[in-house]
Every structure is written in C-alpha cells, then in structure tokens.
Amino acid sequence: MFDLAGAWDEGLDDAQIAAATHGDGPLIVMAGAGTGKTRALTARVAWLLERGIGAERILLLTFTRRAADDMLARASALIGAEPGRRRPRGGTFHAVAHRYVAAYAGSLGLPDSFTVLDPGEAADLMDLLRGQHALVGTKVRMPRSATLVEAYSRCINTQRPLREVLAVDYPWCEPHLDAMAALFRAFTARKRAGALLDFDDLLLYWRALLGHEELGPHLAGRFDHVLVDEYQDVNTLQVDIVRSLRPEGRGLTVVGDDAQAIYGFRGADARHLHDLAEQWPDTTVVRLERNFRSRQAVLDLANAVRPAEDGNRLVLYSDRPPGPRPRLVRCHDAPAEARAIADGVLEAHERGVALRDQAVLVRAAHHSDLVEIELSVRRIPYRKYGGLRFLEAAHVKDFVTTARLLDNPHDEIVWFRLLRLHQGIGPARARALVAMLQPGTDDVLPHWPDAVAAAPAATRTALSGTLDGLDGARGRTTAGRRAEAVLGVLRPLVEVRYPDAAVRLGDLDRLVATAAGVDDLQGWLAELTLDPPRSTGDLAGPPHIDEDYVVISTIHSAKGLEWSIVHLPHLVDGAFPSDMALKSPAGLAEERRLFYVAVTRARDELSLYAPLRMPHHRHARDDRYSIAPASRFLDGPAMSALEIEELIPVRDRVPAGPLTPIEIDLAPLWR
DNA sequence: GGTAACTGGGTTTTT
DNA sequence: CCCAGTTACC
Numbered sequence: 001m002f003d004l005a006g007a008w009d010e011g012l013d014d015a016q017i018a019a020a021t022h023g024d025g026p027l028i029v030m031a032g033a034g035t036g037k038t039r040a041l042t043a044r045v046a047w048l049l050e051r052g053i054g055a056e057r058i059l060l061l062t063f064t065r066r067a068a069d070d071m072l073a074r075a076s077a078l079i080g081a082e083p084g085r086r087r088p089r090g091g092t093f094h095a096v097a098h099r100y101v102a103a104y105a106g107s108l109g110l111p112d113s114f115t116v117l118d119p120g121e122a123a124d125l126m127d128l129l130r131g132q133h134a135l136v137g138t139k140v141r142m143p144r145s146a147t148l149v150e151a152y153s154r155c156i157n158t159q160r161p162l163r164e165v166l167a168v169d170y171p172w173c174e175p176h177l178d179a180m181a182a183l184f185r186a187f188t189a190r191k192r193a194g195a196l197l198d199f200d201d202l203l204l205y206w207r208a209l210l211g212h213e214e215l216g217p218h219l220a221g222r223f224d225h226v227l228v229d230e231y232q233d234v235n236t237l238q239v240d241i242v243r244s245l246r247p248e249g250r251g252l253t254v255v256g257d258d259a260q261a262i263y264g265f266r267g268a269d270a271r272h273l274h275d276l277a278e279q280w281p282d283t284t285v286v287r288l289e290r291n292f293r294s295r296q297a298v299l300d301l302a303n304a305v306r307p308a309e310d311g312n313r314l315v316l317y318s319d320r321p322p323g324p325r326p327r328l329v330r331c332h333d334a335p336a337e338a339r340a341i342a343d344g345v346l347e348a349h350e351r352g353v354a355l356r357d358q359a360v361l362v363r364a365a366h367h368s369d370l371v372e373i374e375l376s377v378r379r380i381p382y383r384k385y386g387g388l389r390f391l392e393a394a395h396v397k398d399f400v401t402t403a404r405l406l407d408n409p410h411d412e413i414v415w416f417r418l419l420r421l422h423q424g425i426g427p428a429r430a431r432a433l434v435a436m437l438q439p440g441t442d443d444v445l446p447h448w449p450d451a452v453a454a455a456p457a458a459t460r461t462a463l464s465g466t467l468d469g470l471d472g473a474r475g476r477t478t479a480g481r482r483a484e485a486v487l488g489v490l491r492p493l494v495e496v497r498y499p500d501a502a503v504r505l506g507d508l509d510r511l512v513a514t515a516a517g518v519d520d521l522q523g524w525l526a527e528l529t530l531d532p533p534r535s536t537g538d539l540a541g542p543p544h545i546d547e548d549y550v551v552i553s554t555i556h557s558a559k560g561l562e563w564s565i566v567h568l569p570h571l572v573d574g575a576f577p578s579d580m581a582l583k584s585p586a587g588l589a590e591e592r593r594l595f596y597v598a599v600t601r602a603r604d605e606l607s608l609y610a611p612l613r614m615p616h617h618r619h620a621r622d623d624r625y626s627i628a629p630a631s632r633f634l635d636g637p638a639m640s641a642l643e644i645e646e647l648i649p650v651r652d653r654v655p656a657g658p659l660t661p662i663e664i665d666l667a668p669l670w671r
Numbered sequence: 672g673g674t675a676a677c678t679g680g681g682t683t684t685t686t
Numbered sequence: 687c688c689c690a691g692t693t694a695c696c
Contacts (some may be wrong), residue, residue, distance in 0.1 A: 364683045426674045555685050
C-alpha cells in the first residue's frame with residue numbers, strides 16, 4: 001500500500017505536500033522553474049491512487065511524451081505497482097487526441113485508415129492547391145507554403161478570423177486575404193475528402209467529440225481527475241478540451257508558470273492560466289517557490305530577468321550554497337565564442353563533470369554551427385536536439401509516406417511523392433500518372449500496367465519494380481516485415497536519388513529495426529509523426545551508460561531539463577533576442593521568458609557569451625559586421641548578478657606587413 | 672512539353 | 687543548408 005511517509009522521505013516540502021494532497025476542487029499549482037513540480041504532480045497521482053481512485057480514471061496531459069512517461073513511471077514506483085496493474089492515462093494533447101479520434105473515427109465520419117499529416121506534408125498539400133487560388137506568380141511577393149500553413153494553424157489554434165490574424169501577425173499578406181481564405185477552404189475540404197488530419201485537426205476532432213451532446217459527458221465521465229502540466233502553453237482549443245473534460249472544475253489540477261510561456265507563436269497564451277483562477281471561485285492556488293535545482297547565484301540572475309508583468313510574481317530561493325556568479329563572457333566574435341565554449345567544456349570535464357552534465361542551449365538551431373565545428377575538431381562528442389528534425393529529412397519522409405500507402409492507397413499526395421522519386425518523372429508526369437492510377441477508386445491495382453506503359457521508357461523497369469514491391473509489401477502480415485518490404489522498394493530509388501545514399505539507408509535501416517517490435521504499422525507511423533525522435537541518436541534506443549556527450553539543444557527543446565553546467569551563446573540583439581521578435585513588445589516579452597527558461601536550466605554554473613562582432617546576416621556576403629554590445633536582456637539588475645569576463649584580447653594575430661607571395665604548382669598532377 | 676542541373680537569396684522556436 | 691527561379695538539355 002502507498003505510504004505517504006515514503007513521499008516525505010523524498011524530500012517534499014509543505015507546499016508540495018499541499019499540492020499533492022489537495023481534495024477535489026480546482027487546483028492551480030504555480031510552480032517556478034526547478035521547484036519540483038514533477039515531484040509534486042507525481043506525488044499527487046500516487047496520493048490519488050492511494051485514496052482508491054482507479055488508475056484508468058486519472059488523465060495526465062503533459063507537454064511532451066517524455067514528461068508523461070517519466071511521471072507515470074515515477075508514480076507507479078511510488079505506489080509499488082505490481083506488473084499488469086493499470087496505469088493512469090496520459091500523453092500529449094495531440095497523442096491523446098489521436099487515440100480518441102482513432103477510437104471514434106466512425107462517429108466523426110472518418111475511415112479507420114485516416115492519416116496524420118505532419119506540418120511538412122500539410123505544406124505540400126497547400127502547394128498542390130495554391131495554383132487554383134491565384135497564389136502563384138513572381139510579380140508580387142507570395143506567401144511561402146510553410147507561411148500559409150502557419151497562418152492557417154494560427155487561425156485554428158487561436159480561433160480568430162483570418163482577417164484578424166493577417167492584420168496582426170502577417171500584415172504583408174493582407175493583399176492576399178481573399179485568395180488565402182479560398183485556399184484554406186479548399187485545404188480543409190481536401191483534407192476531409194482524403195481522410196487527412198493535420199495536428200490541428202486532431203485537437204478539433206477531440207474537442208468535437210467532447211462537445212457532443214451524449215458522447216461528450218460520457219467521455220468526460222470516464223475520469224475523476226485530469227492533471228495538466230505546462231498550462232501556460234495551452235491554446236484556446238486545448239482550454240476548451242480541458243473545460244469539456246472538467247466542466248465544473250472538479251478534479252482538475254493544472255500546473256504552470258506564466259514566466260515560462262514560450263509558445264505564443266503556436267497560439268498559446270499564458271492568460272489562460274490566470275483566467276482559470278477567475279472562472280471558479282473555489283479554486284485553490286498553491287505556489288512553489290523553493291528551488292531544488294540551482295544555486296542561489298544562478299537564481300539571482302533568474303529573479304532579475306523574470307518578467308515583471310506577471311501578476312503572481314514568484315521569487316525563487318535555494319537552500320544550497322550560493323555557488324559562483326554566472327559569467328558574462330565578452331568575446332571578439334562567434335569563432336572566439338565557440339573556442340571559449342569548447343575550452344570551458346574540456347576544463348569542466350577535467351574537473352570531473354561528465355560531458356552529459358553540460359549543455360549548450362541556443363535560441364535558433366543554427367546558432368550552434370560554429371560550436372559544433374569546434375567540438376568536432378577537438379573530438380568532443382555531442383548530441384544535438386531540436387532544430388531540423390529527423391522526420392523532415394527527405395529520405396525519412398519518403399519512407400513514411402510510402403509505408404502509409406500500404407493501408408491508404410487512395411492518397412494522391414503520397415503517390416505523387418513516390419512517383420517523383422523515379423528518375424525521369426517530374427511533377428508533370430507524376431500528375432498524369434496519378435490520374436491514371438485513379439487513387440480515389442476502390443483499387444488502384446488494375447491500373448498499374450497502364451501507368452507503367454505510360455511512363456518514359458527509361459523508367460519503366462524501376463517503376464514496375466516499385467509497384468510489384470508495394471504489392472508484395474501489402475501481403476506481409478507483421479509490421480516489421482511490412483517496414484522491411486517498404487525499405488526494399490525504396491532502396492534502389494534512394495541509391496539513385498541521393499549522393500549520400502549510404503548514410504540515408506543507414507538511417508532507414510535503424511528506423512525499420514525499431515518497427516520490428518510493433519504490431520500496428522499505421523499506429524506506429526502516427527506516433528512517429530506526433531512524437532518524432534528529437535535527435536538521430538534517439539533512434540538507436542537508450543544510450544549506453546558509459547556513453548558521454550555534450551548536449552546541444554534549442555531552448556524550446558530544453559524545457560523541463562537541467563544540467564550542472566550551461567552555456568548560452570549568441571547573447572546579442574538580433575540573435576537572442578531574435579530579430580524576428582524585436583518588432584513587437586509581445587514578441588520581445590516572449591524572448592525574455594525564453595531567456596528565463598534558459599537561465600534556470602543550470603544547476604551549478606552558467607556562462608553567457610556576447611560576441612562583439614557578429615555578421616549582420618543581411619550583409620553576410622559583404623563581410624560587413626554590426627557591433628553589438630550585448631543582448632538587451634542584460635540590463636542593470638541582470639548585470640549586477642553577473643561576473644564579467646573580457647576575452648577580447650585573445651584575438652588571433654596575423655603577421656603585420658606584406659607577406660612573401662606564395663605559389664602553388666599543380667602541374668605535376670596533370671603529367 | 673517536361674526534366675535535371677545550376678544559381679542565388681534567405682534562414683526562429685514545435686505539437 | 688533549403689527553396690525558387692532559371693537555364694540547358696531530351
């Protein structure tokens with residue numbers, strides 16, 4: 001049986017215990033960074049289980065799959081779960097939504113074989129349709145397909161009309177308002193017709209299920225408790241979902257920190273966190289301010305940069321010894337910054353700090369380019385998280401789309417992509433061939449010979465090989481074998497298409513290997529789409545115990561994580577804060593919160609880097625530089641929490657005066 | 672008419 | 687480094 005004293009032994013303090021043992025009324029846990037909210041939430045789940053609430057009557061909505069798994073595993077450990085015992089339901093909003101949409105596909109008018117589109121595929125679909133809506137041409141600037149998807153998604157996620165979204169966020173697109181509205185209508189219709197669901201649709205459909213007269217209360221009634229993590233990052237749709245799940249607020253627990261709201265660009269708004277407290281008068285608010293993670297010197301900086309506008313200002317404090325003040329390293333330029341970081345990593349390693357306990361956190365994925373080069377040169381292993389995703393690599397997309405074809409051969413976009421992989425088939429021929437295959441009809445198989453005959457002579461062998469291979473793959477029974485067969489189809493195409501085919505096929509081999517243990521290929525693909533591996537290394541499974549590497553991550557992907565030592569490069573206006581965000585006060589405020597998140601990842605040591613000379617990217621070709629003193633985050637209060645270190649004199653010297661001309665003779669090579 | 676190979680300009684963050 | 691626009695080739 002659950003022993004509450006066991007939880008105390010883990011070091012819960014009064015505030016955490018108050019959160020864990022709260023009754024049924026709506027509960028908001030305002031949790032500053034590093035204040036042990038995961039422990040509190042875990043303890044709450046354990047406490048609920050101990051009170052006799054069935055595990056299947058608890059729903060845990062978290063921001064990432066990792067957070068959900070982590071919490072569920074810890075809760076199970078707390079109550080000493082015997083194997084086979086039911087675990088609480090949990091996952092990301094999108095993953096849980098997918099489960100419900102799959103279970104009630106029929107009621108939603110969807111076939112069981114519906115497909116989840118990733119944003120890249122959604123952009124491809126936009127591209128396919130834009131031609132019919134006067135959104136192509138070179139005379140005026142046209143929104144890119146990714147921009148179209150973004151704008152569309154923002155309308156959905158904030159439930160604001162397109163007119164308003166364009167006026168506020170995409171003013172330069174306003175001339176295209178009518179065309180975009182028409183395109184978006186066509187986009188929705190096309191998704192509907194092809195049983196294609198993008199990420200937003202998953203939320204829309206789940207919300208629709210919950211809003212249904214009979215089904216809604218039934219679904220909500222399955223749970224006694226709903227716990228939502230990172231509530232400052234929810235958007236309007238997610239708020240609606242939570243409200244439908246807990247209409248009276250009974251059994252609702254949300255955890256959040258408005259100072260860590262960093263997903264405004266995705267339609268999130270921290271105001272939802274405050275609205276909640278006003279919605280039900282009997283809401284209990286528990287504040288977690290005692291930080292278990294960082295030394296006080298790091299927290300002093302965090303408190304100084306914490307945005308002032310938040311209503312319930314949390315001030316973090318620590319019982320640990322203060323530790324060294326965070327350093328601000330002012331260095332000559334970005335290469336010097338990279339060298340300084342590599343120096344710091346090696347120096348700490350010699351002191352006994354494992355590489356895995358050190359991280360370089362960046363605003364944008366490419367900010368670590370030079371650091372990566374420097375680490376490679378010095379043979380310091382690293383792993384990069386965030387930024388370009390594995391799933392976005394062309395060959396992985398090829399694999400995923402082809403695998404989808406097995407169960408849903410009616411999807412024109414997939415055929416289009418697969419056909420274009422063949423040498424000699426471009427957009428025009430692919431379109432003609434897709435028309436011949438008639439993917440809308442019952443079976444595409446009878447049309448295959450026609451399609452092969454219509455293809456250019458040079459590609460017929462390859463094309464018929466592809467089609468036969470697909471047919472063979474459809475006959476395979478297990479997911480693993482099907483995945484293998486798909487790779488078999490793709491292998492010759494990849495070999496011809498990509499110069500670095502060997503590397504890409506290596507990736508696909510690993511992907512296929514992970515499919516071996518699954519029973520449902522389509523479900524596995526949907527999961528892969530919703531929760532893609534965060535770095536290529538993740539596919540290889542859990543890393544070895546003795547494997548050691550520095551972590552490079554975007555700050556967004558680093559949320560919720562911590563390291564002993566953290567390096568923050570590129571603290572220069574235009575880089576961090578990003579120049580894209582400098583235009584509006586709201587954008588700048590979000591950058592500041594992002595900075596707060598970055599600072600609070602550090603347990604013991606924190607170094608900020610401000611290169612003085614940065615290529616001004618608009619003129620990068622001219623080798624013109626802008627002189628940037630530092631980021632505007634480093635104002636008075638922040639500076640007083642910092643130790644300043646000047647690295648400027650360490651600049652590489654070039655011999656003065658004219659050099660002897662150097663001649664290089666390549667003639668011997670051609671003899 | 673259609674494809675492949677080249678060139679030059681632009682680049683945030685993620686479920 | 688990826689995309690779009692252009693050109694050269696079938």
